[in-house]
Amino acid sequence: MKIRDLFKTGAKVFSFEFFPPKTEEGVAALSQTIEDLRTLRPSFVSVTYGAGGSTRDRTIDLVDRIKNRLGIEAMAHLTCVGAGREEIVQVLDRLKTAGIENILALRGDPPNGRGPFIPPAGGFAHASDLIAFIRPRYDFCLGGAAYPEGHLESKSLEEDLAYTKRKVEAGAEFLITQMFFDNRFYFDFVARARAAGIAVPILPGIMPVTNLDQIKRFTELCGAKIPASLLERLEKVREDPEAVRQIGVEHAAAQCRDLLAGGAPGIHFYTLNRSTATRRILQRLRQ
Numbered sequence: 001m002k003i004r005d006l007f008k009t010g011a012k013v014f015s016f017e018f019f020p021p022k023t024e025e026g027v028a029a030l031s032q033t034i035e036d037l038r039t040l041r042p043s044f045v046s047v048t049y050g051a052g053g054s055t056r057d058r059t060i061d062l063v064d065r066i067k068n069r070l071g072i073e074a075m076a077h078l079t080c081v082g083a084g085r086e087e088i089v090q091v092l093d094r095l096k097t098a099g100i101e102n103i104l105a106l107r108g109d110p111p112n113g114r115g116p117f118i119p120p121a122g123g124f125a126h127a128s129d130l131i132a133f134i135r136p137r138y139d140f141c142l143g144g145a146a147y148p149e150g151h152l153e154s155k156s157l158e159e160d161l162a163y164t165k166r167k168v169e170a171g172a173e174f175l176i177t178q179m180f181f182d183n184r185f186y187f188d189f190v191a192r193a194r195a196a197g198i199a200v201p202i203l204p205g206i207m208p209v210t211n212l213d214q215i216k217r218f219t220e221l222c223g224a225k226i227p228a229s230l231l232e233r234l235e236k237v238r239e240d241p242e243a244v245r246q247i248g249v250e251h252a253a254a255q256c257r258d259l260l261a262g263g264a265p266g267i268h269f270y271t272l273n274r275s276t277a278t279r280r281i282l283q284r285l286r287q
């Protein structure tokens with residue numbers, strides 16, 4: 001099923017994001033996570049595309065498995081990194097053959113996350129270019145990324161929004177946001193997007209804090225800000241992993257409740273291939 005049609009049903013869309021594991025143990029652990037989470041009836045799950053296209057085969061194998069063996073709607077992420085048009089076409093053809101209907105089309109990050117993004121020879125410089133390439137050639141439902149706090153490389157929120165609009169004009173039918181911990185960023189972004197004429201569903205991405213050092217690393221890399229009050233509560237219990245998780249789940253559940261009440265079309269959970277936090281949050285939401 002195409003994700004645009006999931007949004008059209010009017011029901012809230014809950015999706016889970018996974019990354020392709022590197023080892024056999026990782027694959028086994030992820031299979032268990034997906035098994036645990038399938039009882040929560042996700043609307044779809046998505047599989048990331050590793051930096052530099054390093055997980056190309058594993059991403060394709062995993063979305064294929066999730067969709068065709070587990071019977072859960074699946075979306076493949078795809079980036080412009082390290083691939084010219086011919087390689088991109090090969091990936092798109094394989095996804096099509098596997099019956100995958102949804103792609104999150106991204107630019108990706110420069111190697112090591114540093115320096116300017118240099119487009120690969122014969123490839124694409126921006127997500128909007130990738131989307132514009134796929135749109136007339138394939139029947140995939142395409143999504144794009146959005147940044148409520150602005151993308152790290154953008155000079156201003158206005159510039160970032162203008163480029164986000166370009167993705168939609170090129171053919172993105174929905175947007176998924178980067179993680180944020182203060183809902184005001186999301187609601188402000190949606191208001192600015194609507195005012196700029198972006199009409200597609202904007203699915204908020206939520207990452208429950210389960211480990212303080214890890215979330216600090218992630219937010220440094222992507223530019224999302226952790227509110228001072230939340231950080232202070234987490235710092236106080238940093239030696240107690242269960243207490244950190246408890247605060248992380250409470251905060252994310254409160255965020256989700258407020259987002260859904262404020263009109264968000266659903267929630268995209270960054271699961272980090274673990275089920276416990278997402279399960280606890282969804283159970284709270286459905287109580």
Ligand SMILES: Cc1cc2nc3c(=O)[nH]c(=O)nc-3n(C[C@H](O)[C@H](O)[C@H](O)COP(=O)(O)OP(=O)(O)OC[C@H]3O[C@@H](n4cnc5c(N)ncnc54)[C@H](O)[C@@H]3O)c2cc1C
Binds near residue numbers: 052126154167
């Ligand atoms: C939901 C989500 C999922 C993600 N999944 C993955 C994944 O699986 N694998 C992975 O490697 N990364 C992933 N990322 C990270 C993403 O690849 C990075 O954030 C990357 O730096 C930007 O990708 P983009 O698609 O937003 O790029 P773009 O939309 O191309 O934007 C990148 C930057 O360029 C600017 N820009 C855009 N168009 C133009 C233009 N025409 N001219 C000048 N400047 C322009 C933008 O304002 C922005 O600053 C994900 C991000 C999100 C939010």
